[in-house]
Amino acid sequence: MSLFLVITFVVTLLAAVAAMSLRNLVHCALMLAIAFSGIAAAYLQLNAEFAGFTEILVYVGAIAILIVMAILLTRSGEAPEKSVLTSGWLAGVVVTVMVFTTLGWAVLNSTALPPPPVEAPQATVKNIGDMLMTRYILPLEIIALMLTAAMIGAVIIAFKEDGKSKSSQGNETPIQIGNQPEPLPAGSVESRKEGVA
Amino acid sequence: MFDKLDQIFVTLKHLVMGHLPAAWQPLASAVISIALIPIVFPGLFAIVTVIERKGLGRIQNRYGPNRVGPFGFLQFVADGIKALIKEDVVPRAADKMVHFLAPVMMLIPVLLAYAVLPFGRKMVVADYDAGLLFFFAVGGGVELSVFMAGWSSRNKYSLLGAMRAIAQMISYELPLILSAVTVVMMVGSLNLSEIVKHQNQYTFGIAHWFVFSPWGLAGFLLFLVASLAESNRTPFDLPEAESEIIAGYFTEYSGFKFALFFLGEYLGMFAISGLGITLFLGGWTAPFSFLTWIPSYVWFLSKLLGIVFVFIWIRGTLPRLRMDQLMNFAWKFMLPLALINIVVAGIWHYMGPDWPRWLVCSAILACAYGLLGLGLMHNQKLGKRIYRYAE
Amino acid sequence: MTPLQVCLLFSALLFATGFAGAVTRRHAILVLIGIELMLNAANVNLIAFWRFGPHPEALTGFIFVLFSMALAAAEAAVGLALVIAIFRHKKTSNLDEVKDLKG
């Protein structure tokens, strides 16, 4: 059990706890990015190279930025209100502790697995590709469909309605400043163009 | 004799490691190969800043800096000292910790990205099996640092600049990765040394570089334009345009932190053009078989300087794109062309090694380029300007 | 304490942190961050079992993690779109106030 792996675990846990407990939301998001990189480092040390790089690409590169953008869009960048926890936070903590104790108990005294093969497994890109193309071809197609559906769904949900829907607050229609410039008489533009071209 | 010259750095490293006790050898080899990068590339950055200013000068019929040192080549020392001496102003409302970490967070991914680039025969720091994926994964970290810089300075302009920079980087990352996918399809592996070895064969004396095939040329041009946008260089340097938002996301940085951003941008440019060379221009291979006696790292460096010179040349020529033109160009021209390029690469692979595949592929690509270009020029009105005279 | 158990304990702890955050925090986006952490804890579990499990060459855990990452990305996108839509509608992202079902 290499020392580096333990250090990575500790760093990731600290970053995760910080991500959950900081008041300023943007700091939470940055701590989350550090936690994701910690997890990616853990994957690299567990010889899951491809998973580690995908983790950095997907989580640190995309999801962290997505969360940060969402924070800015909902204008909660620096508004730490008085109490950060919900009203029923105590029940949450109790449930968490129960969840963790059951998991811990299950981990500690489950029947030991046969010892792993002596040399570390090699997840080379070639056999990941073969596996994806032969045995897991169906899940790959389904994931592709699901991703497209998710993208379209996200856009539709977040699309800004153009003010016709009778939402209770009723978003403001754009205020008219001065009279609209009347469009140029069509004739003059055409003649100008021939003159120039 | 040439092989010794070619492997001079590798032998030097083994020589140095020879003196150390066996226990220290792996660590020493890692440290030596890693230590080379922060020495060589910031040095290259220093020289390229001078070359850039002299090149831009020559393009505009003037000399460019020629006072400091012979022909002005010590100008970077003057700039460096100036950056060190300048007072480092931190805005009072800024978020101190994030404001301080942003330049560091900018340099980490860029320097990490150099680990997988093969600079010469057997001269690569970390020969990962999925090297290309590592490069793009780490490249994503730069956007986070741009956001940190823009948000932490608590300044509307830098936040706007950061948002524009992130939008631009994300929308140009797609064509970048898709144009690299065509090379991966052809070689069948993500390992960069494998990709270079695949381009290291010669027929009638000409190397098998991917850029000499139709899909390779289209991929290389797409990659070049996308890397221009990824490193915020001239036609796409809206986020830090002086005339628009003062200096974009590094408005509130001065002194050495500003120089760090500057260094980060240039190192990013070298890394991404290094990758372009490895994917399309045959990494460290010689273009013709009778030139293989020149050491491999010299080829890599000369190609890198060639691409840097093209970047400078483009910077001296093209005006800056507006934000909406920039976005339309990425989503309505570059992305479809990259997807078509992947299809064409597939056709190229399955049509067998005779001449009709050249014709078919280049025809498809040419008309795709023409149609998409017409579509873009038409609704973007990019064609000849139509003047409306005031009555 | 075999290495596998250390990894499992770590992923359990990570899961507990994510769960605690998702359950106790008031802000909608932080609930999503908690969910992301939980998903990642599950991935760590899968990789741990693949690495220390009996047949690593079958790559089952590994491929499972790749698919779960794709899923997590899609979930994050849709979740954040929901949060933004709620914010635009109710001008708040505080979960305690988003209680009434009427639009």
Add this chain to the structure above:
Amino acid sequence: MLGEQIIKGMAITAKNFFGSYVSKERLTTVQYPEERLPQQGNTRQFPMLVFDGDPEKGLRCVACTICEKECPPQCIYIVKSKDKKPDYKGQPQLYPAIFDIDISVCMSCSICVEVCPFESIKMNTEFELSTDDRFGALLLHKNDLAKSNEYYQKLHPDDAKESDAALAVEKAKAEAKVKAAAEAKVAAEAKAKAAAVAAPAPATPTPTTTSSATPPPAVAK
């Protein structure tokens, strides 16, 4: 076709870039401290005081302070002298004890040159006057400002000739006046002698008074 104009633009910059190495006249930059552009005729920077011969006695300025009053930014400061010294026409004139120009204020408008009736202040073309002392060094005193007429001829040959012609005319008029006065005096003496001859008895005391009224001797230029 998209990209057509881009290629044309790149070709032009390439031509410029390689042209600048080939043909030298493309590069028009003048390496300033080493090479200098010849100054045009009517260049003007800061005023100077012109003197003929000796900087102290030959100074043309008579401290009439017209330029001090006319100067828009009021950057000239003159203190008149107590005694007089003869000017080029021989008349005793005042001269400036102190004549300062603050060149950090002067805007080289050359109004002082236009209003000066004595052709004594002209515009110099000396511009490398930067110093690190912000106060005293930028206030030029009389001896810094005084420049010889030959220097002025060399600086602005054409209008230097005009000003010399005007001075020569002025001097000629002055000498003519002096000569006329001398002849008038001689004629007066002749008349006086004639009157004395005509009336010798009563006029004996008059010749002594006329001798004291003779004009002072003309100073040789």
